[in-house]
Structure formats: structure tokens, C-alpha cells
Amino acid sequence: MTLRLEGKKALITGAGSGIGGAIAELFAREGADLALLDMDADAVDQFALKLEADAGRRCVPLHADVTDAARIQDCFAQAIDALGRIDILINCAGVNVFRDPLTLQAADWDRCLDVNLRGVWHCISAALPSMLAAGYGHVVNIASVHGHKIIPGSFPYPVAKHGLIGLTRSLGIEYASRGIRVNSISPGLIMTPAAERWLASCPDPAAERQRQADLLPGKRIGEPSEVAYAALFLASDEARFINATDLLIDGGRSQIYHD
Ligand code: NAD
Numbered sequence: 001m002t003l004r005l006e007g008k009k010a011l012i013t014g015a016g017s018g019i020g021g022a023i024a025e026l027f028a029r030e031g032a033d034l035a036l037l038d039m040d041a042d043a044v045d046q047f048a049l050k051l052e053a054d055a056g057r058r059c060v061p062l063h064a065d066v067t068d069a070a071r072i073q074d075c076f077a078q079a080i081d082a083l084g085r086i087d088i089l090i091n092c093a094g095v096n097v098f099r100d101p102l103t104l105q106a107a108d109w110d111r112c113l114d115v116n117l118r119g120v121w122h123c124i125s126a127a128l129p130s131m132l133a134a135g136y137g138h139v140v141n142i143a144s145v146h147g148h149k150i151i152p153g154s155f156p157y158p159v160a161k162h163g164l165i166g167l168t169r170s171l172g173i174e175y176a177s178r179g180i181r182v183n184s185i186s187p188g189l190i191m192t193p194a195a196e197r198w199l200a201s202c203p204d205p206a207a208e209r210q211r212q213a214d215l216l217p218g219k220r221i222g223e224p225s226e227v228a229y230a231a232l233f234l235a236s237d238e239a240r241f242i243n244a245t246d247l248l249i250d251g252g253r254s255q256i257y258h259d
Contacts, residue, residue: 003031004236009083011035011076013066013123014093016043018192019142022224023090023231028055030232035079035086037062037123038093058083066093066119076126085134088235089127091120092142096194098154109156116160117167124171128180135179138235141168142227143184145250161186165246172244181243183234188250190222217252 010027014020016038024036028051036051038044041063048061060082062075079086097112099105120141131137146154147161165184172182189195189212202208213221230249233239248254 003029004232004238005088006031008032008087008235009035009079009085010088010090010235011037011062011079011086011123011127012090012092013037013119014091014142016040016047018092018194019187019190019224019227020090020092021047022228023092024051024059025055026225026228026232027088027235028057028059031057032088033058033083035060035062035075035083037064037066037075037079039063039065066091066122067114069122072119072122072126076123080130085130086127087131087134087136087138089123089131089137089139090142090231090235091123091139093119094142094144096154096198097157097160099156100153101155104156112156112160113163116157117163120164120167124167124182128175131180132175132178137175137180138239139168139171139180139182140231140234141182141184142231143168143186143246145186145188145248145254147184147186147246148248149254168246169244176243181240183239183242183244184246185227185230185234186246186248186250187227188216188222188248188253190224190227190249192224195221215253216250217256220251222249222251 010032015024015036036048044061048059052059064071064075095115143164144161146158147165168184199205
């Protein structure tokens, strides 16, 4: 059986946890060698060792905060040294910043926009020169349903995710004629460590978990692997005519106007 990413080299940010980790596991199973970038050095080191042993693929751990442009350039150079090239870039590193707009601190605004939007640009701009030289590259950005619909109480996260979808469309068009595709995925609520932390911060976590599941047409919360399969398709040559678009993975919730 042919593996869907046989021989491909992929760099995944935010690979130390949640959706990024699920994408890494699936890509390794489908034949890709990986560079796994995360600011949580211990998590990504342990994960890379385990994945290399389990899947038998090269897994290079990289330690960086995506907001640090110079460090990101160094890490991408390291990845290209180790793997030979980067065919696929998955931008998954991100943070929830949910605040009351009236009391929002400048530092929170900066962190939200820096990690979720500027950090993605740092990574794409570090990958672009070698992708353009090869005339080949697939980029998938993990945006959010917050990039499409507004949930009260989540400012300024939707600002960054709307921007990320704009970045996706803009760069997808900019480089299409040179062999580079840029797409995004917008997950709804997916049960990851970040989602678990958010639920734990609610006054009644069990009731909130049930309320969230009940809001979804299928009456269940999504799983990281369900986002990973979409990333696999978009990052593969199967999707070679799909560019500058966004794929919603929210079980259909965002299509409902009112219950
Ligand atoms: P997570 O917290 O479980 O994992 C995120 C990973 O990114 C962590 O390993 C963390 O260390 C890393 N990271 C965070 N900031 C970083 C930075 N500045 N530099 C480098 N690494 C950094 O989160 P998750 O739920 O798996 O979310 C992954 C992505 O999916 C995020 O972009 C998030 O906005 C998006 N998303 C998640 C959901 C959801 O419900 N879980 C829904 C929509 C979108």
C-alpha cells in the first residue's frame, strides 16, 4: 500500500501537544520525516523520541517560540540541514486569549496577535525561500471557527484567527504560480490539553463539557485525529488544486443560526 506522504519532509509547529501532536503522529504513519517545533522543550523532545521509535521515521525536535523571528530562522535552517528540505509546513502553535475588551491589557493583545498571527508569518517566511527554490511546498495553517463566527467573551482571539485566514488566502494567491499552496483549517471545539485547561477553569467543568457537546449537531466534541486527517489531505498531493481556502471542521455547528 502506498503511504500518502511517502518521502515527504514536514515541519509542524505546536507539535508537543494536542492537534499538532496528532498531526505529527498521522504524518509519521503516512511516511513523512518530521521536524517538530515547540516552545515546550521537554514535551517535544520526549514526543520526538517516542514517535521516532514507534513510527520508524526521522523526528527532529526543535525548541523555539514562534514569536522569535531570528530563532525561527535558525530552527528552519536546522530542519533543512537534518531533513534535506521542507515540503510541508503545518502552523499549529497557538494560544487562547479570551478577555473582556474593556479591561484587556496591551500585553495580552500583543501575545494573542504575536503568537497566533505574526508567529505564523515568521514560520512561513522562514520556509518560503527553500520552497520557492524547489518550486514545491504545501502550507496548512490551523485557524479556528473563531475566524468565522464570533463567540462573546473570546476577544481578541477571533481578531487573530480572522487575520490568519486572511494571511492564508493572501499568500496562497501570491505564490500559486510558483508551486506553493497555502490553506487553513478551522476547527471547532476539539478535546486537547488546551481545551481541557479551559474547561477546568469553568465554574462547573462537567456541566460546561455537557453544554458544549449539546451545542454540536452530532452531540459530541471533536478529537485531534479528526483535524489531523484533514491536515493530511490538504498537505498531500491529493489536494494539489486546493489553494487559498479554509476548511471548517466543527461538526456543522457554525451553520446553525439559532437552535
Ligand atoms: P495545545 O495547547 O494542546 O497545544 C499547543 C502547542 O503549541 C503546545 O505544545 C504549546 O507549547 C505550543 N505553543 C504555544 N505557543 C507557542 C509559541 N509561541 N511558540 C511555539 N510553540 C507554542 O493546543 P491545541 O488545542 O492543540 O491547539 C492547537 C492549535 O489549534 C492552536 O492554534 C489553536 O488556536 C487551534 N485551535 C484549537 C481548537 C481546540 O478546540 N482545541 C479549536 C480551534 C483552533
